[in-house]
Amino acid sequence: MSTAVNLEHDAHAPSANCPNCEAVVSGHFCANCGQETILHHASTREFLHEFIGHYVALEGKLWGTVMRLLFRPGALTLEYIRGRRVRFVQPLRLYLTLSLVFFALMKFTSGFDPGTEDKESKPEAEVASATAEAPPPAKPLTKDEKRGKAAAEAAIGAMQEDFKHEEAATAAERSKSKDNLNFTMLDKDGDFLNRWPTLRHKWQSFEDLPGEEKGKVFTEGFYHYAPYAIFCLMPVFALMLKVLYLGSGKRFGEHLLFALHSNAFAFFIYSVILVMPFGAVNFVLWCWLLGYLPWAMRRVYGGSRWGVFLRWGTLMTFYSIAIGVAVFLSMMAGIMSIGAH
Numbered sequence: 001m002s003t004a005v006n007l008e009h010d011a012h013a014p015s016a017n018c019p020n021c022e023a024v025v026s027g028h029f030c031a032n033c034g035q036e037t038i039l040h041h042a043s044t045r046e047f048l049h050e051f052i053g054h055y056v057a058l059e060g061k062l063w064g065t066v067m068r069l070l071f072r073p074g075a076l077t078l079e080y081i082r083g084r085r086v087r088f089v090q091p092l093r094l095y096l097t098l099s100l101v102f103f104a105l106m107k108f109t110s111g112f113d114p115g116t117e118d119k120e121s122k123p124e125a126e127v128a129s130a131t132a133e134a135p136p137p138a139k140p141l142t143k144d145e146k147r148g149k150a151a152a153e154a155a156i157g158a159m160q161e162d163f164k165h166e167e168a169a170t171a172a173e174r175s176k177s178k179d180n181l182n183f184t185m186l187d188k189d190g191d192f193l194n195r196w197p198t199l200r201h202k203w204q205s206f207e208d209l210p211g212e213e214k215g216k217v218f219t220e221g222f223y224h225y226a227p228y229a230i231f232c233l234m235p236v237f238a239l240m241l242k243v244l245y246l247g248s249g250k251r252f253g254e255h256l257l258f259a260l261h262s263n264a265f266a267f268f269i270y271s272v273i274l275v276m277p278f279g280a281v282n283f284v285l286w287c288w289l290l291g292y293l294p295w296a297m298r299r300v301y302g303g304s305r306w307g308v309f310l311r312w313g314t315l316m317t318f319y320s321i322a323i324g325v326a327v328f329l330s331m332m333a334g335i336m337s338i339g340a341h
Contacts, residue, residue, distance in 0.1 A: 065089040069265050073292050074299030077258050091260040095234075098267040103227050105274045209338075221334020222327065229326035234259045236322055237315075244311045245301055258300055262293055 016037075018025050023032035030037060065088045068076040079088060089097075209217065238255035245255075269289045273282055294312040298305070 061087060061089055065094060066268075069094070069261065070268065073265075073296035074258075074261075077254075077261050077296070077300050080257055081254060091257055091264075095260040095264040095267075096231075098264045098271070099227060099231065102267040102271045102274075103223065105271050107223050109274050217334045217338060218331040219334075221331045221337065224337070225330035225333045226327055229330045230263075230323065233319075233322055233326055234263065237263070237319055240315055240318060244315060248301060250301070258296070262296055265292060 016025065017023065018030040018033060018035060018037065020035045021030065021033040023030055025031070025037045028037055029035065065076065068079065068088070076088065079085075080091065234256060237259040238252060241255040241258060242250075242252055266289065269285050273285055276282070293316075294308050297303075297312060298308045301308075303311075
């Protein structure tokens with residue numbers, strides 16, 4: 001196999017065969033496989049150039065994509081539909097990159113942390129407060145006062161015993177119900193989780209955890225599953241657009257393209273908000289975030305302002321519900337991961 005190739009110092013040499021597919025080449029790229037015909041010697045500088053040029057795309061692809069995505073709502077989608085694609089970052093790659101950056105920043109900055117109240121530290125704080133505010137010692141009691149105090153303490157003791165018995169009975173009932181897991185609201189036979197032994201076991205394990213550990217389960221479930229859950233909502237977003245714009249003549253793939261671009265923009269803005277927690281900046285970003293989608297919808301789909309506003313409100317209502325369900329399921333999925341590590 002011939003490995004003739006034009007190196008950097010020999011850029012004007014006659015055309016040679018492509019070292020990758022052996023096709024005859026006559027330009028800077030192979031017409032058969034797309035590989036560059038002018039190669040550089042392997043070096044650290046070349047590796048850095050390849051990384052910056054092909055992945056960060058400083059030659060213009062990244063910046064052209066970001067500029068249109070941020071400051072010209074809907075323009076990037078129209079460019080792709082019109083066939084101008086090679087000059088921009090691919091929609092799916094753009095979405096995945098920005099979503100990955102957002103969730104990484106969110107985890108690094110603790111943007112999502114349901115938290116739990118430290119109930120064990122409360123009694124200590126209350127005792128310390130009571131001790132600090134304790135009144136000075138009272139005067140010695142008379143015999144009659146001592147008898148009255150003893151009678152009151154006996155009555156209080158009897159009441160406390162009754163309360164303890166009632167609490168024990170209530171705890172026994174709760175334990176019994178937890179063991180049986182009778183979710184009558186979910187199943188008329190009252191044995192919903194009994195039909196799913198694994199789910200029943202995971203739920204019992206979750207119930208046995210302290211409050212702080214339960215919060216960690218939810219947080220880990222969110223960070224692990226939410227990116228996948230929200231990504232799976234992209235077809236749902238596109239389906240909503242398809243329903244809202246019936247008769248527009250646009251295909252489902254074009255609606256999906258719009259969904260990827262608009263959600264990529266949202267991830268970018270959320271990421272900036274996380275790293276720049278300034279009041280004035282956040283206000284401007286939130287305003288731009290709210291106004292971006294209807295502006296993009298009008299540019300891509302057309303229609304009157306009131307029509308766009310109505311469709312935007314409907315889309316945001318149902319999509320917000322879908323995101324809420326996805327986040328809830330992601331947190332619930334954390335319960336299923338108990339004991340998996």
